Amino acid sequence: DSSPPPNRTIALVGLMGVGKSTVGRRLAQRLGLPFADGDHEIEAAAGMSVSEIFATRGEAEFRAGEARVMRRLLEGPPIVLATGGGAMINADTRAVMKRRAISVWMRADLTVIAERVGRRDTRPLLRGRDALQALRELAEARYPIYAEADLTVDVGGGSHAQAVEAILKAL
Ligand code: S3P
Numbered sequence: 414d415s416s417p418p419p420n421r422t423i424a425l426v427g428l429m430g431v432g433k434s435t436v437g438r439r440l441a442q443r444l445g446l447p448f449a450d451g452d453h454e455i456e457a458a459a460g461m462s463v464s465e466i467f468a469t470r471g472e473a474e475f476r477a478g479e480a481r482v483m484r485r486l487l488e489g490p491p492i493v494l495a496t497g498g499g500a501m502i503n504a505d506t507r508a509v510m511k512r513r514a515i516s517v518w519m520r521a522d523l524t525v526i527a528e529r530v531g532r533r534d535t536r537p538l539l540r541g542r543d544a545l546q547a548l549r550e551l552a553e554a555r556y557p558i559y560a561e562a563d564l565t566v567d568v569g570g571g572s573h574a575q576a577v578e579a580i581l582k583a584l
Contacts, residue, residue, distance in 0.1 A: 418445040422491045422514040423584070426562055428551060429498040429538070430530035431519045436568070436576045437495035443581060444493065451496045454482045463497075467537035480506050487513045498551070499538075501558050517580055518562035523548045525570040 423440065425433040434450050441448035452463050455478050459466050466475045479497060483506045486494055494514070500506050501516075510516050527545040530536060539547050559565075564583045568576040 420491055422494055424494045424496055424510055424514040424516045425519055426496050426501050426516055426559055427519040428526055429536055430526040431521050432573050432576055433495040435573045437493045439577045440580055441493035447492045449486050449492050449494050451500055455479055464537050484509055516562035518559040518565045519568050520565055521568045523552060
C-alpha cells in the first residue's frame with residue numbers, strides 16, 4: 414500500500430522459535446523497509462554458524478559479537494530487525510534499542526514454540542535438552558527483560574501471516 418515506511422527501526426524480540434525471522438521478513442516487505450536477521454549477520458561476520466561459534470569460542474564471545482552487530486544495525490538506517498533471542502540480555506543493546514528502535518516482543522505459548530524448535534537442531538541452548546523445560550527456564554529469566562519492549566504482541570499459536578497482521582495493527 415502507499416503509506417510511507419516508518420522512520421524508525423522495528424526490532425522484533427522474544428524467544429527462539431517464535432517466528433522473528435519469518436515474520437520479520439514479511440513485515441519488512443509490507444512496511445517497505447529492508448530486513449536484517451541478527452543471527453545471520455553474526456554468522457556472516459564470524460564466517461561460521463551460530464552453533465560453531467558457541468562450540469569453538471563459547472557463549473560469552475558469541476554475546477560480545479552479538480552486541481557489536483546489534484549496535485551496528487540499530488545505529489544504521491531504519492530496518493526491520495529480527496534479533497536473536499538473547500540479544501536483549503545485553504544492557505548496551507537494550508539502551509541502543511530504546512534510543513533507536515520500536516521494539517516488539519513477540520510472545521507465544523511455550524508449548525507452541527517447543528513444537529517448532531523441536532523440528533530443527535540449530536540452537537545450542539537447546540541441544541540435548543527437553544525443549545519445553547529449557548524454554549521454561551529461558552522464559553523465566555527473560556520475560557522480565559522482553560517486557561521492557563515498547564510493544565507486546567501475542568502471536569499465540571497462529572500462523573506467521575496472522576502474526577504479521579497483529580504487529581502491523583499494534584505499530
Ligand atoms: C539464542 C537464540 C538464537 C541464537 C542463539 C542464542 C538465545 O536466536 O542467537 O542460538 O540465547 O535465545 P533465535 O532467537 O533467532 O533462535
